[in-house]
Amino acid sequence: MISFDEANKIISAELNNLKTKTTESKLLESLNCILAEDIISDINLPPFNSSAMDGFAIKYSKEITKWEMIGEISAGNYKSFKLSNTNTVRIMTGGKLPDDCTAVIPVEDVIDNGSLIELKNSVLIKPGQNIRKLGEDLKQDQVAVQKNTLLSSKHISALATCGKNKVKVYDKLKIAVLVTGDELVDIDKIPTGDKIRGSNLYSLLALIKEMNMTPVNLGFVSDIKSEQERKIKTALESDINILLTTGGVSVGKFDYIPEIFKKLGVQIKFHKVNVKPGKPLIFGTFKNKDKVVFVFGLPGNPVSSFVDFILFVKAHIYKLFKIDEQNSIKADLSESIKKVDNKKHFMRGIYGYNSDSSKYFVEKLVSQSSGNMVGAGRANCLIVVDETTRSVAKGEEVECIMI
Ligand code: AMP
Numbered sequence: 001m002i003s004f005d006e007a008n009k010i011i012s013a014e015l016n017n018l019k020t021k022t023t024e025s026k027l028l029e030s031l032n033c034i035l036a037e038d039i040i041s042d043i044n045l046p047p048f049n050s051s052a053m054d055g056f057a058i059k060y061s062k063e064i065t066k067w068e069m070i071g072e073i074s075a076g077n078y079k080s081f082k083l084s085n086t087n088t089v090r091i092m093t094g095g096k097l098p099d100d101c102t103a104v105i106p107v108e109d110v111i112d113n114g115s116l117i118e119l120k121n122s123v124l125i126k127p128g129q130n131i132r133k134l135g136e137d138l139k140q141d142q143v144a145v146q147k148n149t150l151l152s153s154k155h156i157s158a159l160a161t162c163g164k165n166k167v168k169v170y171d172k173l174k175i176a177v178l179v180t181g182d183e184l185v186d187i188d189k190i191p192t193g194d195k196i197r198g199s200n201l202y203s204l205l206a207l208i209k210e211m212n213m214t215p216v217n218l219g220f221v222s223d224i225k226s227e228q229e230r231k232i233k234t235a236l237e238s239d240i241n242i243l244l245t246t247g248g249v250s251v252g253k254f255d256y257i258p259e260i261f262k263k264l265g266v267q268i269k270f271h272k273v274n275v276k277p278g279k280p281l282i283f284g285t286f287k288n289k290d291k292v293v294f295v296f297g298l299p300g301n302p303v304s305s306f307v308d309f310i311l312f313v314k315a316h317i318y319k320l321f322k323i324d325e326q327n328s329i330k331a332d333l334s335e336s337i338k339k340v341d342n343k344k345h346f347m348r349g350i351y352g353y354n355s356d357s358s359k360y361f362v363e364k365l366v367s368q369s370s371g372n373m374v375g376a377g378r379a380n381c382l383i384v385v386d387e388t389t390r391s392v393a394k395g396e397e398v399e400c401i402m403i
């Protein structure tokens with residue numbers, strides 16, 4: 001059995017060989033995709049000096065408090081005016097400013113007599129006020145959005161402003177899921193006798209969808225070796241990038257997955273990691289013509305497969321695409337934690353923010369059963385407890401991976 005760190009090193013080194021491809025995507029379709037190019041602005045932003053307020057454009061002079069109105073400029077309707085110290089142009093937000101303008105007085109700060117405006121008592125003008133300077137947000141040819149950004153709605157405006165109706169994004173990885181187990185029935189059935197609903201299929205497909213990757217649903221297969229082998233072979237020879245299986249990776253009599261992987265030519269890189277939950281994980285690679293399929297045999301227990309996906313699949317896909325996701329926080333333990341083994345634990349917990357102490361706190365959930373995904377559904381983090389740590393006292397700080 002290898003350590004968590006060793007497992008990460010191995011997966012990282014292997015996934016580095018994954019040949020990523022890119023596509024031109026229409027702007028809106030790029031939402032939640034990973035940007036594969038730096039987005040450079042082809043213009044200065046803003047492209048001209050403009051007003052940040054509805055008001056009056058003036059050429060600032062310390063003593064002057066009255067100005068004669070000589071015209072108006074609205075957004076998109078520039079007209080040339082020559083400003084002196086004593087005249088002004090009415091300007092609307094976004095309007096291009098006259099060349100000599102050095103300040104904009106907001107409408108609210110003047111008494112407006114139509115042909116003359118006068119500064120209200122006690123209002124002070126600062127030179128440069130309410131002027132958005134050409135290029136102050138970004139200069140032409142500078143980077144607006146960096147390559148490897150996971151695009152969310154907040155980036156779309158910047159891309160649109162830079163004139164990008166198409167952007168280059170990484171192709172979504174195709175990730176297939178096959179779940180094994182004689183005890184499993186699909187979710188539209190009422191399980192009877194010794195059957196249970198096979199929830200892993202949906203849980204993993206959801207995790208893949210959440211990452212905006214392409215899920216491939218390979219469904220259920222019973223614990224018949226030849227059936228499993230047939231389905232896994234077909235999957236490995238298809239155009240997928242990653243194959244996930246669940247169940248059948250432990251030491252039970254009907255746990256065929258490791259044997260099948262080996263038989264089909266999967267190069268096993270490790271089997272079993274010193275973590276809880278998720279220990280029986282098996283990881284390997286399969287050469288399919290000129291391409292490698294990365295294979296994760298996840299445990300059957302629903303919490304184990306969920307946690308393994310977050311730790312070993314999601315984390316490494318993000319690493320491959322250099323996505324810097326801030327997904328962990330430090331929080332103070334509400335109650336002490338004890339463990340009796342030397343595994344690295346990822347305990348389901350609930351963290352929150354304490355505004356009195358300005359710190360995060362975290363509470364371990366009572367049920368840590370790797371079969372209890374209903375309980376895990378109430379958690380919002382995984383509390384990380386290292387291999388050598390046996391207990392963590394109340395009030396001590398722990399790392400929490402947000403889920
Ligand atoms: P296994 O890894 O196949 O030994 O399965 C470990 C435990 O997880 C057993 O209690 C299985 O019944 C359960 N299990 C396996 N696959 C699923 C699944 N898809 N959904 C829910 N539970 C599962």
Ligand code: MG
Nearest residue numbers: 181247248300
């Ligand atoms: Mg099984």
